Amino acid sequence: MSAPTHIGRSALAIAAIAGLTLTLAPAVALGATAGTKGRPTPVTVNAAALASLPDSVRIPAPKILDGSATGFADHGYGVQVYASALPSEETLDAMQPGDTTHNLPLARGTVDARGRFHLRAELGALPRDYVGKAGQVDVVIVAWDGKKQGEVTASTFGSLSDERPLPAVRLVADETQVSQASDSFDKASLDCKETLLSRNHLRNASIGESLTPDYSQTASMTYKGSQSVSLGVAINVSNDTVGFKSSGSVSRTSGFSATWSASANNRSYLLQSELGYYKQTCYNAVSGTYAYTKYSYRAIKLTGGYSTGSASTFSVVSCTSPLAKGTWTRSASNAKAYSNGVGFDISGLAGIDVTSTSNYDTSNALTYTQPTANKYKLCGNNDYPSSAGRIRGYLA
Amino acid sequence: MPRPTAFWASALSMAVLGTLTGCTGPEVGDATTLVSSDAPVQPPPEDYWSQYVAVPGASASTTFGVTVCTQGPGVVEITDVRPKGTKGTDFALVGIRLVTFRKDKGSTLASDDFPPQARAGDVAHSVPGSTPSSCDDLQVSSEVQIGLRKTGPGGGGWAGAIVQYTVDGSESRSIVIPFRMLMCGSETERC
Numbered sequence: 001m002s003a004p005t006h007i008g009r010s011a012l013a014i015a016a017i018a019g020l021t022l023t024l025a026p027a028v029a030l031g032a033t034a035g036t037k038g039r040p041t042p043v044t045v046n047a048a049a050l051a052s053l054p055d056s057v058r059i060p061a062p063k064i065l066d067g068s069a070t071g072f073a074d075h076g077y078g079v080q081v082y083a084s085a086l087p088s089e090e091t092l093d094a095m096q097p098g099d100t101t102h103n104l105p106l107a108r109g110t111v112d113a114r115g116r117f118h119l120r121a122e123l124g125a126l127p128r129d130y131v132g133k134a135g136q137v138d139v140v141i142v143a144w145d146g147k148k149q150g151e152v153t154a155s156t157f158g159s160l161s162d163e164r165p166l167p168a169v170r171l172v173a174d175e176t177q178v179s180q181a182s183d184s185f186d187k188a189s190l191d192c193k194e195t196l197l198s199r200n201h202l203r204n205a206s207i208g209e210s211l212t213p214d215y216s217q218t219a220s221m222t223y224k225g226s227q228s229v230s231l232g233v234a235i236n237v238s239n240d241t242v243g244f245k246s247s248g249s250v251s252r253t254s255g256f257s258a259t260w261s262a263s264a265n266n267r268s269y270l271l272q273s274e275l276g277y278y279k280q281t282c283y284n285a286v287s288g289t290y291a292y293t294k295y296s297y298r299a300i301k302l303t304g305g306y307s308t309g310s311a312s313t314f315s316v317v318s319c320t321s322p323l324a325k326g327t328w329t330r331s332a333s334n335a336k337a338y339s340n341g342v343g344f345d346i347s348g349l350a351g352i353d354v355t356s357t358s359n360y361d362t363s364n365a366l367t368y369t370q371p372t373a374n375k376y377k378l379c380g381n382n383d384y385p386s387s388a389g390r391i392r393g394y395l396a
Numbered sequence: 397m398p399r400p401t402a403f404w405a406s407a408l409s410m411a412v413l414g415t416l417t418g419c420t421g422p423e424v425g426d427a428t429t430l431v432s433s434d435a436p437v438q439p440p441p442e443d444y445w446s447q448y449v450a451v452p453g454a455s456a457s458t459t460f461g462v463t464v465c466t467q468g469p470g471v472v473e474i475t476d477v478r479p480k481g482t483k484g485t486d487f488a489l490v491g492i493r494l495v496t497f498r499k500d501k502g503s504t505l506a507s508d509d510f511p512p513q514a515r516a517g518d519v520a521h522s523v524p525g526s527t528p529s530s531c532d533d534l535q536v537s538s539e540v541q542i543g544l545r546k547t548g549p550g551g552g553g554w555a556g557a558i559v560q561y562t563v564d565g566s567e568s569r570s571i572v573i574p575f576r577m578l579m580c581g582s583e584t585e586r587c
Contacts, residue, residue, distance in 0.1 A: 319502040320505040
């Protein structure tokens with residue numbers, strides 16, 4: 001393995017040649033290219049800029065992240081920690097299979113004897129391909145001791161600084177996270193490119209259901225989410241049929257909403273996370289030698305769907321009397337002041353955790369339409385329909 | 397519901413404690429409230445209110461229902477039911493009453509006509525002056541019925557309701573029912 005001092009000298013030399021300072025200034029150091037015809041061109045990264053990343057302990061820049069690392073060993077060159085920005089939600093959504101992008105290096109550091117690290121970076125304005133429309137920046141943090149790697153992903157909104165750092169992270173060493181790894185590189189000089197292999201992999205969370213007794217009473221649902229939703233990241237899984245192995249999360253999305261059309265079918269309404277399957281290949285930015293390849297699933301965006309097969313029946317305890325012709329709408333919000341869900345069932349699903357980060361403005365509404373008077377009633381599983389957890393239609 | 401002896405023992409201890417600490421102990425009625433399954437303790441923002449938009453039949457009138465019950469040892473008396481707000485102008489109030497009904501017959505959400513077709517066991521009371529059933533009653537429940545009539549093509553109705561009440565003749569209190577009771581039309585939703 002290359003000694004860190006050697007890499008450090010190379011990095012300094014390249015930085016000097018490139019005219020870079022030890023303080024990263026992405027807008028200058030990185031060759032972000034503009035998109036064409038609405039489809040952004042993947043950002044290319046100047047390899048010299050990667051090598052120029054200074055160790056956080058040597059710079060008086062703002063702190064962007066605190067963290068801890070466990071399970072790593074010092075094989076003679078410390079445990080390196082490395083943070084880079086992921087392309088934004090919009091950039092990822094514009095990619096098609098075969099497209100390639102790069103992660104944007106932000107900062108690096110080393111884990112101290114107590115297993116802690118602090119990353120610092122003087123970040124100017126990030127290239128637009130790395131900043132979501134709501135201002136979120138998704139950052140992947142990697143620790144590497146030469147044998148084992150740990151990785152976690154986190155999101156932040158707004159500029160990264162001492163005042164607004166990323167949430168603290170905990171990195172855990174995992175031998176399985178690197179499928180092929182060379183022991184001859186320094187993490188600080190990695191140049192990684194990521195290729196989208198496929199997309200349209202969907203993870204579902206049921207957000208409600210509607211059951212009607214015949215083909216005349218119809219039902220529909222709307223979902224509005226104006227806050228971010230935290231979605232898990234799957235690392236090193238070979239296909240999406242195996243268990244979802246979460247490693248941190250990225251924030252999606254700002255202002256997702258969906259309206260399902262009215263239907264007499266029994267339906268389960270689904271909030272879906274579309275995942276992309278990526279291949280990440282990393283090289284030593286200085287020597288150009290191959291380092292490792294890794295496969296992962298990452299969230300691209302939220303979407304909505306429904307299933308007619310998974311709506312399950314349930315018993316009821318309280319019903320209405322026969323209803324007038326018309327439409328009943330029950331709304332619910334997870335606002336702190338009002339917690340009265342309409343069959344919300346999201347938090348337990350791997351990969352999607354709406355409840356933890358949707359603070360205020362996520363709501364849904366369930367609607368039942370009676371086409372004639374005195375023929376239908378509504379029933380709840382644990383109370384009257386106005387406050388029941390699950391609601392279904394019946395013949396009166 | 398606590399047994400009377402236990403309750404008075406508790407009230408006496410609170411009075412003694414109040415005297416000792418120089419504070420006034422809680423009134424008997426403080427432990428009693430009017431509760432509605434249609435009204436969360438913290439009312440939601442108006443965007444999240446539930447609603448029923450009725451398409452009235454030949455009588456042009458619809459009865460909207462809001463379940464209510466008494467929680468606690470005091471006697472609740474409903475003194476007034478009025479709209480929190482209104483939407484549209486082509487509607488008129490036909491009547492308001494409190495109905496005690498058998499739970500197995502179902503609660504009124506929105507039913508044709510005012511009064512609606514009676515369920516077996518229904519007992520109607522006038523408002524003001526009516527007393528809802530206890531929330532602990534397993535057989536019987538109470539609901540405030542609000543009858544509205546559509547008077548023109550615009551439709552309209554109540555944007556929520558305020559139910560005012562007293563406990564043991566105390567000062568007036570109220571709960572807000574975040575439920576829009578509307579007749580269809582150009583001023584609400586298309587029929």
